[in-house]
Structures are given as structure tokens and as C-alpha cells.
Amino acid sequence: MNKPISIASESTDLKYVCDRTLRRFVGYHIKRASNVVHADLAKTLKPFGLRMLTYTVLVLIVDNPGTRQSQLADAMDIERPNLVAVIDELEELNLIVRDRAQTDRRAYALRATPKGLQLYDKAVAAVLAHEEELFDGFDAETTSKVIAAMTKIWKQGTELGS
Amino acid sequence: MNKPISIASESTDLKYVCDRTLRRFVGYHIKRASNVVHADLAKTLKPFGLRMLTYTVLVLIVDNPGTRQSQLADAMDIERPNLVAVIDELEELNLIVRDRAQTDRRAYALRATPKGLQLYDKAVAAVLAHEEELFDGFDAETTSKVIAAMTKIWKQGTELGS
DNA sequence: TATTGTTATACTCTATAACTATA
DNA sequence: TATAGTTATAGAGTATAACAATA
Numbered sequence: 001m002n003k004p005i006s007i008a009s010e011s012t013d014l015k016y017v018c019d020r021t022l023r024r025f026v027g028y029h030i031k032r033a034s035n036v037v038h039a040d041l042a043k044t045l046k047p048f049g050l051r052m053l054t055y056t057v058l059v060l061i062v063d064n065p066g067t068r069q070s071q072l073a074d075a076m077d078i079e080r081p082n083l084v085a086v087i088d089e090l091e092e093l094n095l096i097v098r099d100r101a102q103t104d105r106r107a108y109a110l111r112a113t114p115k116g117l118q119l120y121d122k123a124v125a126a127v128l129a130h131e132e133e134l135f136d137g138f139d140a141e142t143t144s145k146v147i148a149a150m151t152k153i154w155k156q157g158t159e160l161g162s
Numbered sequence: 163m164n165k166p167i168s169i170a171s172e173s174t175d176l177k178y179v180c181d182r183t184l185r186r187f188v189g190y191h192i193k194r195a196s197n198v199v200h201a202d203l204a205k206t207l208k209p210f211g212l213r214m215l216t217y218t219v220l221v222l223i224v225d226n227p228g229t230r231q232s233q234l235a236d237a238m239d240i241e242r243p244n245l246v247a248v249i250d251e252l253e254e255l256n257l258i259v260r261d262r263a264q265t266d267r268r269a270y271a272l273r274a275t276p277k278g279l280q281l282y283d284k285a286v287a288a289v290l291a292h293e294e295e296l297f298d299g300f301d302a303e304t305t306s307k308v309i310a311a312m313t314k315i316w317k318q319g320t321e322l323g324s
Numbered sequence: 325t326a327t328t329g330t331t332a333t334a335c336t337c338t339a340t341a342a343c344t345a346t347a
Numbered sequence: 348t349a350t351a352g353t354t355a356t357a358g359a360g361t362a363t364a365a366c367a368a369t370a
Binding site: 033157 | 187188189190191192193194195196197198199200201202203214218221238239240289290293295296297298299300304305307308309311312313314315316318319320322323
């Protein structure tokens with residue numbers, strides 16, 4: 001963070017110039033970090049036959065048995081239609097089931113199968129191990145501050161968007 | 163941040179349960195924040211005829227006149243092929259030009275046109291104003307810590323990926 | 325009327341492999 | 348042989364509009 005900033009146009013390494021530019025563009029730092037997190041996550045999940053969306057949905061269903069698709073979409077901040085194919089995929093893999101909700105026959109109550117629970121354990125362990133590498137050197141306070149900041153941005157963004 | 167955590171499976175609002183789950187999954191907080199940042203950015207840039215990638219490339223070219231496509235790809239952490247269409251688009255809009263590099267006839271030296279410089283001023287102002295809303299309540303120290311953390315994750319990720 | 329899940333569709337961002345022209 | 352830019356292609360993630368079934 002303390003390296004000198006080069007503005008020479010003949011610079012062979014754009015990275016420090018880039019830092020100068022992007023310092024006035026906070027969102028891009030977040031996006032760039034999100035990129036590497038996503039790339040790492042995808043690589044970690046591949047051996048389990050999962051991708052980011054199927055993993056996230058599986059985790060949320062295991063932790064919240066009986067939840068509905070509209071609740072998932074709300075929590076994940078994506079539109080309902082995008083969830084359909086994800087749920088289909090998890091169902092075809094026999095990791096979850098769509099039970100009819102008892103109080104509302106329009107909705108489904110989503111639950112993990114035993115196979116889904118098993119995969120959940122393994123996949124979560126792998127992801128956490130990988131995250132520890134990715135966040136190497138972050139103490140608990142920094143981690144918690146980052147989470148707080150990200151959550152705040154998310155809440156602010158969903159408010160502005162509506 | 164201080165609300166009680168509900169683990170009841172009949173919960174009508176998944177958000178607090180979700181926080182519990184995702185607390186063990188830091189990357190998703192970043193991705194979720196990145197989502198709203200991206201959505202907000204896209205909306206802000208639309209009146210200017212720009213999207214996230216064209217905006218970012220325009221900013222980098224204006225701030226680093228004469229830069230090459232491979233340097234841009236490196237700084238933005240994307241693959242070279244993905245930049246071609248972006249550069250094409252900016253060129254068709256008469257915002258930048260591809261000059262032949264003098265020392266290497268394989269490469270292009272990218273420069274903004276007067277029209278590109280004008281749009282840059284307006285678009286950057288709009289984005290910064292919007293970011294101020296999105297990061298409302300973040301003091302300078304928090305902002306700088308978030309940037310430092312995101313940069314560190316990005317660097318760690320690019321090292322792990324190679 | 326409003327909501328749950330769905331279909332259809334399109335756009336954006338990203339990645340890989342293989343090509344060309346220079347170096 | 349290596350690099351700069353390119354083409355072609357595919358795969359994720361996201362968004363909007365419109366529909367059927369149910370509330």
C-alpha cells in the first residue's frame with residue numbers, strides 16, 4: 001500500500017497507476033475481489049459437482065429446512081426465475097426435494113436429502129479451508145469489519161434499488 | 163448487526179438465518195455487495211451509453227494514455243479476448259482510438275479522443291456521486307480499510323490462481 | 325387482485341483454445 | 348519460440364415480461 005505511484009505513460013506495469021485510478025472508484029475494488037473469490041470458489045466446488053449458485057442454495061436449504069424459493073431469492077438478492085434452474089439441478093442430483101407446502105399449495109417447502117446433507121458437510125469444509133487461504137492474514141476483527149461493511153453496502157444498495 | 167438470530171424453520175424472513183449461515187462463508191458477503199455495486203453502477207452508467215466494462219476501460223485509458231490492451235487485461239484481472247469487444251465498442255463510439263505502438267508493431271497504444279475525455283468527466287462525476295450514496299456512513303478510515311482488504315484478497319487470489 | 329413458481333428470452337461478464345502477425 | 352491482438356465459442360450469473368395455479 002505504500003509503494004510510490006507511477007503516472008509515467010511508458011510504465012510497463014499498470015498496477016500502481018491502476019490503484020491511483022481505482023481509489024476513486026471503490027466499487028471496482030469490491031468487484032475485483034469478488035472475481036477472485038468467485039474463481040476460487042468455482043474451482044473448489046468443481047470436484048463436488050457444484051457451482052456457486054447450487055452450493056449457496058444447498059447451504060441455505062440445509063440450514064433452513066422447509067424454506068421457499070421466494071425466500072431464497074430474497075435472501076440471495078436475485079430474481080425468482082433465476083432460481084428455478086438451480087433448484088431443478090439440485091433436485092436432479094438427488095440433493096434436495098421439493099415438498100408441497102402444507103399451508104400454501106402454490107409454494108414448495110425445500111428440504112435436503114441424506115445425500116444432500118453428506119455433500120453439504122464435505123463441500124462446506126472444503127470451502128472454509130479454501131477461504132482461510134484466501135483471507136490469510138486477516139485477524140478476526142478485520143474479517144468482522146469486512147463482513148459488516150459488505151452487509152451495509154448490500155442493505156444500502158437494496159434500499160436504493162427499490 | 164445486533165438483532166437476534168432466528169433459527170426457527172418456520173421463519174417468514176430468511177435474512178437473519180441467512181446471516182448466520184453466511185457468516186461461515188465470507189466470500190458470499192463480498193459477492194452480494196459486489197452485486198448491488200454492479201447493479202447500481204450499470205444503472206448510473208446507462209444514460210451515458212456505458213456499462214461497467216466500457217466505463218472501467220475508458221477510465222483506465224484516460225488516466226494512462228498510451229496503454230496497451232494486455233496491460234489493461236492484467237490490471238483488470240480478465241483475459242485478453244474479453245477486452246477486444248470492449249475496445250471495439252469504445253472505438254465505434256469515438257471515445258478512444260487504437261494508435262499503433264511505435265516500438266512494437268504488434269501492439270496498440272490506446273488513447274482517449276476529446277469526446278472520450280468529455281464523457282469521462284461526466285461519467286466519473288456521476289459514479290462518484292452514486293458511490294457516496296452507496297457508501298453512506300463510511301468514514302475515511304473504514305473506506306480505506308475496505309479498499310486494503312479487497313486489494314489483499316485480490317492479490318492473494320491471483321497468486322493462488324497461478 | 326396479489327403472490328408462487330414457471331417459461332422464454334436476452335444481456336453482461338468471464339474463460340479457453342486456436343489463429344495471425346509480429347518480435 | 349514467445350508475445351499482442353484476434354476469432355470463435357461456451358458457460359455462468361443476472362434481469363425483465365408474461366403466464367398458470369392458487370391465495
